[in-house]
Amino acid sequence: MEIRQTVDAIMVARGTLEADNMAMILPDRSLDKQPIRCLVSRKGNFDPSHKVFATPGGDIHLIVADPADDFDPGNYPRATATHRATVQDFIENSAMSLGIERLLCEGGGTLAKSLIESDLIDEYRLTLAGHTLIGGSKAPTLTGHLGDYLGKSTKLSLEGFERNAGGEIFLTYLRHQ
Ligand SMILES: NC(=O)c1ccc[n+]([C@@H]2O[C@H](COP(=O)([O-])OP(=O)(O)OC[C@H]3O[C@@H](n4cnc5c(N)ncnc54)[C@H](OP(=O)(O)O)[C@@H]3O)[C@@H](O)[C@H]2O)c1
Numbered sequence: 001m002e003i004r005q006t007v008d009a010i011m012v013a014r015g016t017l018e019a020d021n022m023a024m025i026l027p028d029r030s031l032d033k034q035p036i037r038c039l040v041s042r043k044g045n046f047d048p049s050h051k052v053f054a055t056p057g058g059d060i061h062l063i064v065a066d067p068a069d070d071f072d073p074g075n076y077p078r079a080t081a082t083h084r085a086t087v088q089d090f091i092e093n094s095a096m097s098l099g100i101e102r103l104l105c106e107g108g109g110t111l112a113k114s115l116i117e118s119d120l121i122d123e124y125r126l127t128l129a130g131h132t133l134i135g136g137s138k139a140p141t142l143t144g145h146l147g148d149y150l151g152k153s154t155k156l157s158l159e160g161f162e163r164n165a166g167g168e169i170f171l172t173y174l175r176h177q
Pocket residue numbers: 012013014015016017019020040041042043044045046065086087106107108109110111112114115140144145
């Protein structure tokens with residue numbers, strides 16, 4: 001929520017929306033000051049019953065690169081606009097005109113991987129939850145599914161290191177200049 005306070009828009013991919021059923025709002029802010037909500041799917045198979053579509057908040061933009069034949073924007077009456085574009089095109093060509101200077105991608109890893117590979121991330125916030133070990137053959141990672149590695153390494157600078165009493169460590173990395 002603290003990070004959300006600093007951005008113009010929040011972005012998530014369909015997998016995370018389904019797993020976490022998020023509203024993507026700032027509960028303490030008035031309706032006219034909510035961040036824009038950007039939902040990413042290649043095929044556009046969003047579930048219209050998800051909380052994000054039922055919760056008043058920032059404008060909702062659907063970013064759908066290659067819509068399925070049965071994709072119908074009319075199924076999402078609360079969505080402000082549909083962009084038939086890749087997420088890279090949206091960020092490079094549409095975001096600024098919508099007033100988005102600072103965009104927070106909240107995942108998941110598959111989306112994060114494509115943003116990293118397109119060199120579109122300036123800042124990474126990583127929480128090491130030192131109290132829990134997470135495993136399993138289907139455990140998602142920072143860059144998507146296990147074994148789905150980045151094509152090449154990315155150099156970052158560690159700029160922030162905070163620890164809370166609960167054993168969590170908050171790391172802030174900036175892209176290496
Ligand atoms: N620990 C954390 O902080 C954190 C944060 C976020 C998520 N998560 C977890 O991560 C899991 C989900 O991650 P995930 O990697 O499996 O899925 P994801 O990235 O959330 O979603 C994958 C889906 O999003 C769409 N997508 C992703 N990248 C795209 C791109 N570049 N262009 C167009 N569409 C794109 C595709 O949708 P279509 O198939 O519809 O085309 C794809 O199937 C969940 O379990 C969630 O709880 C954890």
